[in-house]
Amino acid sequence: MKKRKAGIAIMTRMDERYNFRESERKWQTYWAKENAFVAESNPDKPKCYVLEMFPYPSGRIHMGHVRNYTLGDVIARFRRAQGFNVLHPMGWDAFGLPAENAAIQNGVHPAKWTRENIQTMKAQFDPLGLSIDWSREIATCEPDYYRHEQKMFLDFLKAGLAYRKTSMVNWDPVEHTVLANEQVIDGKGWRSGAPVERRELAQWFLKITAYADDLLAALDTLTDWPDRVRIMQHNWIGRSEGARVSFDLVGRDDKLEVFTTRPDTLFGAAFCAISMNHPLAKELAENDPALRDFITSCNAVGTSEAAIETAEKMGYLTPFKAHHPFDSAWELPVYIANFVLMEYGTGAIFGCPAHDQRDMDFARKYGLPVTAVVAPKDSDVSAFATALAAGTEAFTGDGVAIHSDFMNGLAVTEAKRAAIARLEAEHRGTGTVQFRLRDWGVSRQRYWGCPIPIIHCPHCGAVPVPDDQLPVTLPEDVGFDLPGNPLERHPTWKHVACPQCGKPAVRETDTFDTFFESSWYFARFCDPKNTATAFDRAAVDYWLPVDQYIGGIEHAVLHLLYSRFFTRAMETCGYLSVKEPFKGLFTQGMVCHETYRAQSGAWLYPAEVEKRTDGAIEIANAQPVTLGRSEKMSKSKKNTVDPGHIIETYGADAARLFMLSDSPPDRDLEWTDSGIDGAWRYIQRLWRLAAQPAVPFADGGEATEGAFEGSAKDTMTLAHRTISAVTDDLAKLRFNTAVAKLRELSNQLAVTKSQDKGAAAGYRFGLETLVRLIAPMTPHIAEEIWMALGHTTPLVASSWPEADPAWLVVDTVTLAVQVNGKLRGTLEAAVGAEAKALEAMALALPAVQSALGERTPKKIIVVPNKIVNIVG
């Protein structure tokens, strides 16, 4: 860095107060004019792809966005200063339900609503001063984006990664539409209030299960992901080893195939249970009205797993009996049970009440026997079995097999192996691996999404739309006055000639799940204008994977798992050469705010409330207000703060700084007035450190070692330590501690005494260091001060500071001295001092002697440079 003498004249030009309005606009204009953040592939430079989860264009940005994009911006600016070729793009996740809801409620067309929202939100992002390459902006609702995913889908289809089958949906019998789980409230449609039914529908699926093993195994390679996200995905994929077992049915030729993870407990079987969607159940239901009623009542709970799991466990006894696979004389009753899912395993189970809690509950409800077949090692077997048979708690722990014929005495693992070996020998079953993960259903019976490029022909079946007829464009001449999907009743759009036989056929009217768009947008950003293909191979080879991906923890499983799958599917189909899209992942916390309620019980906006020392009142009528706990900012609770208003009042730098201060980024952040005030005051203080410095530093000269004494030396030391510590913190996304360390450096600058030797040079070095280090967080004021200090190259084009190792050397340390683990004093010693010497120094401390009293030390633990613990 070139040193430049700043005359005092320059300093006096600085106004007493920092004018953020003028300065922020000035720098934003400058960055835009210089195309400062436009990225270009450059194989000679190390790249860094920083990406925040792209927003849904809801119409207004909220504080959660401000937090998300500020976090990403700090990393992008930091890496840029470190010399990386940074890609930091932005786009819009523009398909989805809210647009259709707006259309139904307000009569606005989803396309108009979405496009206008994008314009509004883009304008709201501008004043934040984000280092985004807007030249790469994409919106997923535009044909030039979704045409490529139609092609991808057809490639997946060719590769055997897409197929069609039936599955369950939530059906609203009044609106005649499929409802999202979110739209099912207490089993009823959110708008109609009618009880929701489960219905079967033919849908398209992507074969994510083809990659189940790889998706699971590769989690170990994602070392820059939070452990908890990896654990959640691990559990979601849910690999379990077990067996498929064939039960012969009494008096029938077909068999009942069940999946179990506990073949070792087969001798404890009390019943079999099948899903109500099992072919056997459907067969019975044809002639059994009572069973139909049972199925109808079970279907009333909807499709969400939470609803199914929390619903009361119920069974319907069928006339079927199943022969036990190891003893054909033993017959088990067969139930139809509401907790057996057709989607998992074979849609049928056998129940062992003694060793599975759900089976135990079921057995108690329907009076089935409970036979213990596993007992804890070294337990009194008969007493254990008797207690279990009489109780209501299943035993699911490890132990040895009992009452189990050929397995007796074997530990659980060995017994499983023995049971599978016997089943395989007798052709009654096989050992198998089952995943909890199900194939991804991508069909949605909605208008505002990407059309699925398929034509249904009565003669040829489902025919892919030929390449030269892509894209299948979503027609915009539709209305929302009638219930159901407008594509279904469009007069012309869906009627086409079959590409194969030329006879009349109809288009698929379902659209893709919006997770489809978000599963590859990160790749599109590498080459967003490409019209021929989804993206150029060289571009993705250079930019992918995303080095740092940032978003909410709520996407820990679905979006992230789908993107991992999609990347593999794209790799299989020759689109790119990486398997993992996101090298680094960071999950940010939510932005929360206190909640307020008026006397009437209505929620109040923070702006409607005045807080006083003795409580809070409603400004409009001076009535007392009930303060509620802090919750995620939401429109429904009205505990929101408008980012635009905050930026106008305090400036983008203050808003950004507050987002980064105090709360660790992965935890929830509580928005408070005092917090944003504090950030604003710090911005002003930073300005004063330059404009009204404690040390007149204009003639400071070079900052060389040995020329500093007293506070000036302290300032130099702290400045170098801060470079080292903040660099480390930013690399690890510990922005809150980085801010704390920058405040410490500010405090040190303020106490630098001008009479100390080297004060001017030390102060200047400290101030310049502070400004350079804070630039990624508060870029506008940093640039403003930097230029006022006489520099000619703006910080956006400057390199990151480096600490001089000579200033980082530490020669003495303070050690804690404990007696029996309790702190009794401290001592100063040279770094690396001998343990013996430290022992002697510690024992000589008066506090140690009085704490020790008459006792003699039994043992002394010395941890060099850290602690001396005397055990007496």
Place this chain on the structure above:
RNA sequence: GCCCGCUUGAUGGAAUCGGUAGACAUAACGGACUUAAAAUCCGUAGCCCUUUGGGCGUGGGGGUUCGAGUCCCCCAGCGGGCACCA
């Protein structure tokens, strides 16, 4: 119901590898400046006890260790996800 987290002064948090708990802030209180207020600057402060000294203290209970906010077990409260919200 199942899976995953979180819990530290009045408040947000720090303590990164098991080694001085409370960095840095916010709120509060005291002082300086001011006719006054704001702003700013300086100072005080975990809790309890009678101190100069001592005891207690990281949601609760137990354990491992010379030493636990940190590791293990149990419990409670709060939050995220559960496949068609994004």
